[in-house]
Amino acid sequence: MRYRVSPLAIVFCLLSSVAIAVDAPAAKQAAKPDAPAGPWVTDKVMVDGVAREVRKAGIQAVAPHVADLETALAGAKHSFERAASGDGGTITVLVDDRKMNEAPPPAADKTKKVVVAVNPYLEIGYFLATYYDQSGKPDAALRTIDTALALPGSDQNSHRSELVVERAAALRALKRWPEALSAYDEALKAEGTVASIHAYMLRSRAMVLYELGRKQEATEDFREAAKLVADDQHAQIELQYIERTRDGGIKVPPDIEEKLKEAPPGTKPANAKPADAQPADPTTPPKS
Numbered sequence: 132m133r134y135r136v137s138p139l140a141i142v143f144c145l146l147s148s149v150a151i152a153v154d155a156p157a158a159k160q161a162a163k164p165d166a167p168a169g170p171w172v173t174d175k176v177m178v179d180g181v182a183r184e185v186r187k188a189g190i191q192a193v194a195p196h197v198a199d200l201e202t203a204l205a206g207a208k209h210s211f212e213r214a215a216s217g218d219g220g221t222i223t224v225l226v227d228d229r230k231m232n233e234a235p236p237p238a239a240d241k242t243k244k245v246v247v248a249v250n251p252y253l254e255i256g257y258f259l260a261t262y263y264d265q266s267g268k269p270d271a272a273l274r275t276i277d278t279a280l281a282l283p284g285s286d287q288n289s290h291r292s293e294l295v296v297e298r299a300a301a302l303r304a305l306k307r308w309p310e311a312l313s314a315y316d317e318a319l320k321a322e323g324t325v326a327s328i329h330a331y332m333l334r335s336r337a338m339v340l341y342e343l344g345r346k347q348e349a350t351e352d353f354r355e356a357a358k359l360v361a362d363d364q365h366a367q368i369e370l371q372y373i374e375r376t377r378d379g380g381i382k383v384p385p386d387i388e389e390k391l392k393e394a395p396p397g398t399k400p401a402n403a404k405p406a407d408a409q410p411a412d413p414t415t416p417p418k419s
């Protein structure tokens with residue numbers, strides 16, 4: 132039996148997943164001075180170092196650190212248990228790095244003191260997942276993402292939306308279209324996302340809709356993306372692709388083919404300037 136490979140599927144081979152990873156500000160501490168030492172502290176120091184390398188050299192800088200990151204993520208559940216059990220008279224609560232200055236929650240045991248430390252494990256899962264996605268290993272990406280999202284407090288963590296977007300990219304690479312669509316739907320509900328990133332997610336969702344045969348909805352998403360970012364050439368090119376192939380069997384014109392090679396569908400705009408609520412893309416080296 133011969134299988135038909137759509138032009139869009141070929142284009143997808145060129146697509147690398149979005150990277151919206153977080154590198155916590157250098158001034159942030161992994162834990163409060165009075166917090167007991169634990170594996171979460173050394174794991175945070177490690178992932179901060181990886182983030183610095185990624186900012187300089189791109190996501191492939193994760194490669195030499197994969198084993199250490201995997202070990203840290205595998206031990207995350209134990210880290211949470213150890214932190215919650217306490218050290219002497221102190222209990223440690225692992226929190227989002229953006230909540231380090233907030234008052235810690237009260238302890239059930241009034242004789243215990245509660246301190247906070249950064250939870251580095253969603254960030255670790257994200258770096259691993261992005262590396263695996265861009266290395267053509269979507270199954271490994273899904274494994275790390277699902278492990279990170281199953282950890283305590285992941286539903287309130289600021290890194291969750293980044294993991295959800297990366298999960299959608301992995302599902303898309305595996306051609307698990309309905310699941311990918313659900314992941315993009317969830318990611319698009321996040322508040323505070325800057326226009327360029329929101330447009331990227333709309334375009335990615337549109338490509339999934341296209342594969343599901345929902346071409347009119349895909350067209351609407353592309354048009355919405357183009358409205359969000361007036362100079363979004365990616366959306367314009369992809370919209371032309373959809374318009375030219377809507378009825379099926381229409382050869383993509385050479386000019387559009389060349390543009391698609393330069394900027395595959397779903398490519399994050401180079402001029403994206405994430406706000407505080409949407410961290411910077413570490414795969415793009417900082418401009419000097």
